[in-house]
Amino acid sequence: MNYMAFLxxxxxxxxxxxxxxRRTYVENQRVISVKKESTAIKNLKxxxxxxxxxxxKKGFTAMTMRDLSNHTGLSMGAMYAYFKSKDDLLxxxxxxxxxxxxxxxxxxxxxxxxxxxxxxxxxxxxxxxSEKERSWxxxxxxxxxxLSPKDLKAVKNAEYYTEKILVDILQAGAKSGVFNDxxxxxxxxxxxxxxxxxxxxxxxYSSRDITVDAYTDYVLGFVKSFCWKNxxxx
Amino acid sequence: MNYMAFLxxxxxxxxxxxxxxRRTYVENQRVISVKKESTAIKNLKxxxxxxxxxxxKKGFTAMTMRDLSNHTGLSMGAMYAYFKSKDDLLxxxxxxxxxxxxxxxxxxxxxxxxxxxxxxxxxxxxxxxSEKERSWxxxxxxxxxxLSPKDLKAVKNAEYYTEKILVDILQAGAKSGVFNDxxxxxxxxxxxxxxxxxxxxxxxYSSRDITVDAYTDYVLGFVKSFCWKNxxxx
DNA sequence: GTCTATAGTGCGATAGAC
DNA sequence: GTCTATCGCACTATAGAC
Numbered sequence: 018m019n020y021m022a023f024l025x026x027x028x029x030x031x032x033x034x035x036x037x038x039r040r041t042y043v044e045n046q047r048v049i050s051v052k053k054e055s056t057a058i059k060n061l062k063x064x065x066x067x068x069x070x071x072x073x074k075k076g077f078t079a080m081t082m083r084d085l086s087n088h089t090g091l092s093m094g095a096m097y098a099y100f101k102s103k104d105d106l107l108x109x110x111x112x113x114x115x116x117x118x119x120x121x122x123x124x125x126x127x128x129x130x131x132x133x134x135x136x137x138x139x140x141x142x143x144x145x146x147s148e149k150e151r152s153w154x155x156x157x158x159x160x161x162x163x164l165s166p167k168d169l170k171a172v173k174n175a176e177y178y179t180e181k182i183l184v185d186i187l188q189a190g191a192k193s194g195v196f197n198d199x200x201x202x203x204x205x206x207x208x209x210x211x212x213x214x215x216x217x218x219x220x221x222y223s224s225r226d227i228t229v230d231a232y233t234d235y236v237l238g239f240v241k242s243f244c245w246k247n248x249x250x251x
Numbered sequence: 252m253n254y255m256a257f258l259x260x261x262x263x264x265x266x267x268x269x270x271x272x273r274r275t276y277v278e279n280q281r282v283i284s285v286k287k288e289s290t291a292i293k294n295l296k297x298x299x300x301x302x303x304x305x306x307x308k309k310g311f312t313a314m315t316m317r318d319l320s321n322h323t324g325l326s327m328g329a330m331y332a333y334f335k336s337k338d339d340l341l342x343x344x345x346x347x348x349x350x351x352x353x354x355x356x357x358x359x360x361x362x363x364x365x366x367x368x369x370x371x372x373x374x375x376x377x378x379x380x381s382e383k384e385r386s387w388x389x390x391x392x393x394x395x396x397x398l399s400p401k402d403l404k405a406v407k408n409a410e411y412y413t414e415k416i417l418v419d420i421l422q423a424g425a426k427s428g429v430f431n432d433x434x435x436x437x438x439x440x441x442x443x444x445x446x447x448x449x450x451x452x453x454x455x456y457s458s459r460d461i462t463v464d465a466y467t468d469y470v471l472g473f474v475k476s477f478c479w480k481n482x483x484x485x
Numbered sequence: 486g487t488c489t490a491t492a493g494t495g496c497g498a499t500a501g502a503c
Numbered sequence: 504g505t506c507t508a509t510c511g512c513a514c515t516a517t518a519g520a521c
Contacts, residue, residue, distance in 0.1 A: 051504065060504095075397055078312040082497060094499075095505045103497070159393065163309055176455070203469045206455065207445055214444035221410070221440065235437045242477045285486065294486095316515060329487045331516070 023145040069152035115175040132190030147216040148229040154216040257379040297323045303386030349409040366424030381450040382463040388450040
């Protein structure tokens, strides 16, 4: 599966940006006072796009509601129909982002049974998803620590969850003899670090014209040389 | 060299936290109105410690000057004797941090001639330094993007600089036949990602009682399996 | 060299018209 | 469902006493 194929997969599993906005609307109707779904989704999309655009440049805290108003074309009053407060907005974005990632990785897992293919697929999918929703991933990483302790715990659990997916695959593969028997938790952590690199330092790879597929292949080469028994075909 | 040995090395090369504060004072005397050096260094240290403590929790933008005043025990007015503005404070911290890293890595490089030993030493030193000045590294990463375009460029150049140190070693080793001949820029980027992981996700390793030496060894194992010719002794 | 007190600014949020 | 106008508050930065 390359990046193009992954995008088709996302469409099939109803994970377009618009679909995620629809989910956000449905799951937050007790807060959102706008009743017409099509309007709500359209404006939510505008709001999220603007939040990412502004926050990536100067951070969520430094973003003012007036900034957001200017970028969305909505007035201050209109925006407050979509969230209770600025903090509430932060919460909605982080929560929805985390559940999107979990859903996608779970769906990807189901495509394979063989640990080698599964590991490749999950590593790729995470990087590809972070490419597609680059600003969202970057935002989640940078703003997560501003959450309340309770919500911060949820973010850390999400980190452990995606790590555990990798650990389970590594364990299964070690048991069946295709992977080296190492400290799987450490290996998974380091794989996650490589995945993160892609969206945290995107400017570096853009300026070097390195595509997401080229980056993913390099990461897989690194991982195979360490995990695959018989040296990953190097 | 393990972490303890690295700490001795830092002392020898005059890179204690206090020394760095002294440099900060000397290099910013045109801004700092305090004339007595010992007072200035003592208070600068207090200020930096407090900035890191507060910013790691909620970010530099969300930190108020009152927060800083409470944590340092200095009044608002007194603090403004050490920097022109909140932005100026940010600038000083980022600039001093970057030059500290460059100095240390350069000094480490000089200890070895052999590419394999050099690569090990530089990778270790970076992780060890980020362990010692954890909050400073974390702060630099999280707050860098709030700089002006000009200063942002300096940060990106610092990223390229530390990456280039790795690339040069990898090239020398490939030429002399001890390293595999790969895309050295990509390899260096990925090594940097692993180094970053240590200070960006420190909470994860603390909760698992993984020491900085254990982490460093694991990273080196990963790197060796990919870069060392004849598979890094696995 | 440090304090207290405060000027001036710009924020998040809302009430009420349309 | 959206807009305009505005309130009350908390912020950065400084002036002047000690």
